[in-house]
Amino acid sequence: MTHTNMKLEQALEIQALVDGQLEAVRKPEVQRLIQEDVAAAALALELSALHTVVRTHESALTVPESREFYWSQIQRRIVAGDAVATRKRDSGTILGWIRWLAPALGVAAMVVVISRALIGPVGGPVASADVLTFRSDIDRVTIHWIN
Amino acid sequence: MAKAASKGREPGGGAASGKAAPSHSRNDGLNNPVAPSSVSLSLKHDYTSAPDEALVKWSQGGDTEAFEQLVFRHRDKIYARAMLMMRNEEEALDLSQEAWVKAWQRLHQFQGESSFATWMTRIVINLCLDQIRRQKRIRAESIDQLDEEAGGVERQMPVEHANPTEGLEKDELRKRIDEAMGKLTESHRTVLVLHEFQGLEYKEIAKKVGISIGTVMSRLFYARRRMASLLRGLQRERTEE
Numbered sequence: 001m002t003h004t005n006m007k008l009e010q011a012l013e014i015q016a017l018v019d020g021q022l023e024a025v026r027k028p029e030v031q032r033l034i035q036e037d038v039a040a041a042a043l044a045l046e047l048s049a050l051h052t053v054v055r056t057h058e059s060a061l062t063v064p065e066s067r068e069f070y071w072s073q074i075q076r077r078i079v080a081g082d083a084v085a086t087r088k089r090d091s092g093t094i095l096g097w098i099r100w101l102a103p104a105l106g107v108a109a110m111v112v113v114i115s116r117a118l119i120g121p122v123g124g125p126v127a128s129a130d131v132l133t134f135r136s137d138i139d140r141v142t143i144h145w146i147n
Numbered sequence: 148m149a150k151a152a153s154k155g156r157e158p159g160g161g162a163a164s165g166k167a168a169p170s171h172s173r174n175d176g177l178n179n180p181v182a183p184s185s186v187s188l189s190l191k192h193d194y195t196s197a198p199d200e201a202l203v204k205w206s207q208g209g210d211t212e213a214f215e216q217l218v219f220r221h222r223d224k225i226y227a228r229a230m231l232m233m234r235n236e237e238e239a240l241d242l243s244q245e246a247w248v249k250a251w252q253r254l255h256q257f258q259g260e261s262s263f264a265t266w267m268t269r270i271v272i273n274l275c276l277d278q279i280r281r282q283k284r285i286r287a288e289s290i291d292q293l294d295e296e297a298g299g300v301e302r303q304m305p306v307e308h309a310n311p312t313e314g315l316e317k318d319e320l321r322k323r324i325d326e327a328m329g330k331l332t333e334s335h336r337t338v339l340v341l342h343e344f345q346g347l348e349y350k351e352i353a354k355k356v357g358i359s360i361g362t363v364m365s366r367l368f369y370a371r372r373r374m375a376s377l378l379r380g381l382q383r384e385r386t387e388e
Binding site for chain 1: 211215218219222223226227230231236240243244245247248251252317320321324325328339342343344348349364365367368371374375378
């Protein structure tokens with residue numbers, strides 16, 4: 001076995017091998033390096049040991065608040081979030097209705113204005129208006145021309 | 148919101164349970180319509196012994212008591228994961244609670260492809276990453292971090308002992324690992340946590356953090372060498388004793 005000063009690239013490849021993320025084509029060469037070089041072998045072992053030990057010894061911290069207090073804070077945020085969502089939904093619904101109704105209301109208003117302009121005030125002196133009437137019995141159509 | 152009578156609740160848990168505005172369909176969590184109140188008393192769930200899958204289903208139906216039980220079961224793990232990332236108790240508490248709120252809002256998206264705990268840790272890690280990004284801690288590298296990126300002392304150290312944790316007691320080891328984590332810079336710790344605890348591959352970490360795969364590898368390598376160095380320090384202390 002030899003002992004060489006590894007380059008960073010070699011060290012990273014050893015790490016990738018330990019993590020199972022080294023490209024297949026590079027594996028034989030890196031494995032050979034680990035077998036033949038003391039420093040490479042030691043590094044592989046160290047990385048492997050750390051990999052295992054860190055994974056199996058995750059911090060066992062506990063929430064520094066009582067169950068009730070911790071949950072009540074979460075619950076308050078959930079309720080607040082739901083209230084905001086409901087407000088958004090409600091305002092969205094109203095806006096939606098306005099969006100749908102606006103054109104219809106516009107058309108209705110125009111119809112009222114036009115028909116009032118054509119017919120004149122309700123109950124007004126219609127008789128005084130100059131009216132021409134055409135009636136076709138064949139087509140069953142009557143046309144009034146109001147001046 | 149469906150709220151079944153609890154039979155097996157943990158002591159002291161009742162005071163906090165209540166009704167949040169429902170964001171889910173009204174049923175008993177098992178896709179059955181909610182029975183009238185007089186009948187619903189007979190639908191008693193044993194929350195403490197119910198598996199996570201059942202609690203998730205009931206929670207998806209709007210049952211806050213089932214969700215509270217999930218919080219109770221997994222809160223320490225979620226908090227610990229946030230602490231690992233943030234190293235700040237206040238932030239970790241806030242982010243862990245935010246993770247639970249997000250989980251409640253997105254419960255309908257949970258299809259059970261992974262375990263509930265895994266799904267939750269993913270949420271809290273994403274929140275931590277967002278927070279770190281907001282604080283621009285990763286990009287605003289300190290002089291120390293720049294030194295580490297260029298090749299810190301530990302990276303060039305020869306490997307003295309193949310297993311730097313040999314002979315250490317479990318609790319001692321856990322404590323020392325936690326301390327060592329705290330001594331890593333945020334950018335190195337983030338990569339280490341994502342790889343070791345979240346089990347992400349290099350390319351996944353690169354995408355999540357917004358760095359190249361090469362940087363992921365070198366940060367991970369540095370973090371591990373630093374950890375080895377710190378753990379070795381403990382071994383020496385023990386030998387000298």
